[in-house]
Amino acid sequence: MTNYFQEEHYPEKLTKDLQGHFSNIITGLGEDVSREGIEKTPLRAAKAMQFLTSGYHQDPAEILKGAMFAEDYHDMVVVKDIELYSLCEHHMLPFFGKAHIAYIPNGHIVGLSKLPRVVDVFARRLQVQERLTHNILECINDTLKPTGVAVVIEAAHMCMMMRGVQKQNSVTTTSGFRGQFEKIETRNEFLKLISSDLA
Structure with a gap:
């Protein structure tokens, strides 16, 4: 034992x-x-x-840089259903849910475990969901310099569920798209992949 x-x-x-x-x-x-x-x-x-709040003392760009590899791969890479837990900066109550991330490499790929770590770094700060989405998107875009990045976050907020309007079943969705994902066909492919259960 x-x-x-x-x-x-x-x-x-x-x-x-x-x-x-x-x-x-x-x-x-x-x-x-x-x-x-x-x-x-x-x-x-x-x-x-x-x-x-340990994310204030970590550099998410350095996490990505530590696991970047030259690779001739130019198709979509998707990591979905990344659990996230953060604190709302308005009431310091939790919000939690899932992040879905995709990028299209432009000469470099990154170790897949590093994307959830980037989510954790930004989530472990006082946050609002909109800025959290933007932080993750811009960090990946600026560091990897891919041809496209997409981030979608779905989260439930305890400040809405436990106090205020007390809506227990509400979910907030935020999204951000750069590069190739600004094209409707690429964006739709990503959205279809994160909404489907692949066996």
Whole structure:
């Protein structure tokens, strides 16, 4: 039997400062921060928030550059159903869903795992879905310099589901297209591929 252990490293001073802030918030809301179930919550929240915003300290372009390979391939590459989790910058509540990415190489391809990593870097910042879509699109376009890039994100927003209008079944879709994907036939091929289940 193996024991589960995940090692995390966070700056000590920042973690302590955040822990104090979360402790004050919890107390201000009327909860007893010394209660057994909440006693360690300020520290856990401090670490969680640093993880959820760790994208500020990562360079997505460098991630792509580290896995670019010269290749004479000029057809569409699609990675779909990339899970994403982010925090809405307006309420700091989660939004989550899937990203679909396609690009048409222009002399270079990139390791497929790097595209989800780029999504994670931008998602782990305070975001709005529109900017997240744009960030991913422009990073791939500027770094790989392909003949075309497409990004579609479908996400549910807890700020709409838990508060405000409280619409539990709403999904927001955003998209961006560059180069060859601005042509309707190429765009339609991409949209058809991400909406179909290929066996």
